[in-house]
Amino acid sequence: MIIYEFKVKGKDKQYRAIDDAIRTSQFIQNKCLRQWMDVKGLSKYDLNKYCAVLADLFPFASELNSMARQSAAERAWSAISKFYDNCKRKVKGKKGFPKFKKHCRSVEYKTTGWKLSVNRKAVTFSDKKGIGRLKLKGTYDLNHYNIKQIKRIRLVRRADGYYAQFAIDINLLVESPATLQACGIDLGLKYFIADSKGNVEPSPQFYRSSEKQLNRANRKKSQKFSTARKKAKKPQSANYHKARIRYARKHLRVSRQRKEYCKRVAYSVIQSNDLVAYEDLNVKGMIKNRHLAKSISDAGWSTFRQWLEYFGHKYGKVTVAVPPHNTSQNCSSCGQKVKKSLSTRTHVCPHCNYVEDRDVNAGINILKRGLTTVGHTGSYAWGDLPSWAVGVSLLFNGESGNQESPNF
Template sequence: MIVYEFKVKGKEKQYRAIDEAIRTSQFIQNKCLRYWMDNKNVGRYDLNKHCAVLAAEFPFASELNSMARQSAAERAWSAIARFYDNCKKKVKGKKGFPKFKKHCRSVEYKTTGFKLSNLRKAITFSDKKGIGTLKLKGTYDLNYYDIKQIKRVRLVRRADGYYAQFAIDVEIKVETQPTLEVCGLDLGLKYFIADSKGNVEPASKFYRKSEKAINSANRKKSKKFSTIKKKAKVRQSNNYHKARVRYARKHLRVSRQRKEYCKRLAYSVIQSNDLVAYEDLNVKGLVRNRHLAKSISDAGWYTFRLWLEYFGHKYGKVTVAVPPHNTSQNCSSCGEKVFKSLSTRTHVCSHCGYVADRDLNASINILKLGLSTVGHTGIYATGDLPSWAIGASLSSNGESMNVESPSL
């Protein structure tokens, strides 16, 4: 399963129709969640049937394509199923009880409700929302694939415009020549990655570099916000919304820079090695450290891991996630534990006299652990299965991890 993304061009009236379709999809998703909460033994197909009830009760819901309504119900069921799985697995802490959506950014169609043009440079939506024909702007060519291979089409609203994503059912595996190389990766803040061969990649720090401009845009946005209008439940001024979009575009640019950086670095690592071992970091827990939360979030460790697993699956390479416990403390030469603080950047073993950079020592330990666990069931960042193996359903947050750059 691959995802191709195009920017769509249309008139202002069509953009407002897309917004209305997104709001309707959010409404159906929340209604299905409420139906599950109020009734016992509700399953996935019960939620799909409830879509027809909502369409009969609310005229604006009936204007949305029937399969788009079912897709919204499937999003609700996806959150419910995740909650059930966490309860069965006895996950520590909160189990992720499904929440009502407030700010959805996408609406998803299955196999009906849209039609591509003959040249596949435009798409027409045929439901009663009035979206009409939108031009597709992008570098991908949909002519390589049969229409039946397109399993989902999603319209996404972002700060810089509207996008169309196509989920295409194709085999993504590519045969490559073995390199006979293996490496272990240590993720850090000083260096983004340090491998067991002694190579390091500096941290990108895209947010830190843009933080001054982002904070300036945020202050300008705040100055145009009226608390009086908020109390009176009146729409904010047009200048406020323009400032809000400018602020959002800066954040969007940083996130795209980070994603592209992680993507290309993961691609390079996979192409250079047959086996890659890396730390199974609990990023969600690490960002609770208020002193390092901003730097950890800016690093993009989780994004890098997702792309590493995706390219490993695509090119038939082995990716192994190992427990990170004591990988920095243990000596990679003799195995003895040498306690050191985060500020200590050089590993000096008092038992065997081995001296090395802290990150290099950790990456060698990670490689040893990875080689010792080869053959066991792998661990993916998204759960038991990688995100590209789950199915054709697209996540509702407006992002898709397997949207590759044209050159990759």
């Protein structure tokens, strides 16, 4: 499964129709979740049948395509199944009980309710929401694929417009020559990555470099916010919404910069090695440290791992996640534990007099663990799973889902 993304062009009336379809999809998803809470023992297929009941009860729900309603129910079931899996695996802490959606930004169609034009440069939605014909703006050519290979289409709303994501069922595996190389990767804040060979990649810190502009845009947005309108339950002014969109676009730009950087680095690592070992970090738990939360979030470790696993799956390379415990403390030469604070950037072993950069020493330890244990292989969250499965191909939060660019 691969995802191609296009920006869609239409009229304001069509954009409002897309928003209506998104709200309806969110409504059905929340209703299915409430039904699961109220009635014990429901399955995925029971929720799909419940969509027909909702269509009979609510006229606006019947306007949405039947398979789009089922996709909304499958989103709810995806959260439920993930919660069940966490309970079975006895994950520490919160198990991720499903929550109701408040700010959904996408609606997903399956194999019906849409039709591509003859030249594959436009798509027409035929349900009763009134979306109609939308032009597709992008560099990809859908003429290379059969219509039957397009399994799903998702309409996504972002700060800079509306997008259409096409999930295409193709074989991703690509044969690549063996390099006979292996490396361990240590993720850090001083360096984005440091491998076992001594190579380091600087941390770009996209958010830090744009923080002044973001704060300025946020202040301008706050200045145009009217507390009196909020108390009177009136909509905010048009100038406020313009400032809000400008602020959101700046955040979107930083997010895209981080994603493209992670993609380039992951691609380079996979092309240079046959086996890549990396730390199985609990990033969600690490950002609870209020002193490092901003820097960890800005680093984009989870995004890098997703792309690393995706390219590893595509090019037939082995990616192994190993436990990160004591990888920075243990000496890679003699194996003795040498305690050091986070501010100590050089590893000096008093037992064997081995001196090395702290992150490079950790990379060597990670490689050794990757070679001696099976570990946890890549989850392929971007690869071959359908959008209703855990680790979806089409992202629920409306993130950019175009996995490929012309350079790759």
